[in-house]
Amino acid sequence: MTTLTPVLTANWDRSDSFTLNGYGEYKAAKKALGMDPDAVIQAVKDSGLRGRGGAGFPTGMKWGFIPQGDGKPHYLVVNADESEPGTCKDIPLMMANPHSLVEGVIITSYAIRANQAFIYVRGEVLHVIRRLHAAVREAYEAGLLGKDIFGSGYDLDLVVHAGAGAYICGEETALLDSLEGYRGQPRLKPPFPAVAGLYACPTVINNVESVASVPSIIANGADWFARMGTEKSTGFGIFSLSGHVTRPGQYEAPLGITLRELLDMAGGIRAGHRLKFWTPGGSSTPIFTDEHLDVPLDFESVGAKGSMLGTRALQIFDETTCVVRAVMRWTEFYAHESCGKCTPCREGTYWLKQVLIRLEKGQGTEEDLTTITDIADNILGRSFCALGDGATSPIHSSVKYFREEYLKHFEIGGCPFDHAPSTAWGDAK
Secondary structure, rough: OOOOOOOOOOOOOOOOOOOOHHHHHOOHHHHHHOOEEEEEEHHHHHHOEEOOOOOOEEEHHHOOOOOOOOOOOOOEEEEEOOOOOOOOOOOHHHHHHHHHHHHHHHHHHHHHHOOOOEEEEOOOHHHHHHHHHHHHHHHHHHOOEEEOOHOOOOOOOEEEEOOOOOOOHHHHHHHHHHHHHOOOOOOOOOOHHHOOOHHOEEEEEEEEEHHHHHHHHHHOOHHHOOEEEOOOOEEEEEEEEOEEEEEEEEEEOOOOOHHHHHHOOOOOOOOOOOEEEOOOOOOOOOOOEHHOOOOOOOHHHHOOOOOOOOOOEEEEEOOOOOOHHHHHHHHHHHHHOOOOOHHHHHHHHHHHHHHHHHHHHHOOOHHHHHHHHHHHHHOOOOOOHHHHHHHHHEEEEEEEHHHHHHHHHHHHHHOOOHHHHHHOOOOOO
16 A cells, blocks of 8 residues: 655644744755766656656656756746636745745755746735745845855746646746736747746746655655655655545655555545546646546556546546536636637637537537547647646547447437536535
8 A cells, every 4th residue: 555655744733834943044055055967867767756747747857958068047837827628726825835845846946046036826816826936036035045055056946927827838938928917828849948048048938846856855865755656656746636535635645556445545435435537637637537546647557448537536427417517617718718829729629619519519410420520639749738638638538438428318308417516616416
């Protein structure tokens, strides 16, 4: 039985966890600033830390792409624009433990030789923005940010930037355009941000959890981190359980844990019900069913079964849920959040939404299943960024696993499910 590994969540039960006093003295940052920057990068490489924002790209390798001695300023940008349905790990992390992120920013910026860093946070989460501002202010007052940090001669300024509330700005180049004051839309790549990012200068863009994980690696050593998880998916991560589960919440555990184990920790599916389908990494990842309960939740194992680990947003749905309705709701979100820059995503998500609304009402035909999969095929791999690809994931996977449920809508001329029992707070018995 895999056990929890509270690192980022270790002090969440403290009433002052979000304060500098509740967090500690930034010992990892002090240690890092006494090392050579390349040694810091190598330590993160040796740890095997992979990006916790969804793509899973090796973090140390990304840092190593930054050209040195180029005479240009370097920037670190933390992607805190969490907003995908089901994804809910970075927001509570920044609320309960913002100093882990700030300390991680110091170490990361030092490693890539950046003297300016930004945290780009979703504008709607005002409570989080205020908490980040308070943490940054505490760090400045304690001499942990600004000039000559720890007497090392290293200077760093950190800005908390509030976005305007666009899911597309979670895409790293759209985030950069937004940060520069432009409309948030993906850029054509190459050049990649490591070469020409913010203000056309070398830039590292990392997820909140990725950066917040760095202090523990420096403090405890790369081998300590690498011993957790699996061979290719090392370390720990925050698994977010939501939906029809007895105790939803954040469960920090080694990568490779299974949903069955997590459900045991969370008290199982709500009483009197059974698992029907779930997402391993948020709504942009292909859905799984009860046959995937024992799939190790690491990048390789989940990928081998046809989905993606993504942000480890485990949305749990029991047998009261209409899969057609759930997919329709997700598709409405992607259609709304498409930036409109490329035709496949702009037009494709719109038509997927229209057809799914009709299907959910039982007004379609079996030919419409071919239509939505054809539309999804013409979006997948043809969009400017990953938003379009993500929008196709629930389409293909739901038709694959629940084709009969789609057909049932046609047979009875409506949805066979009463939607009220599927609400987490309703009487589902």
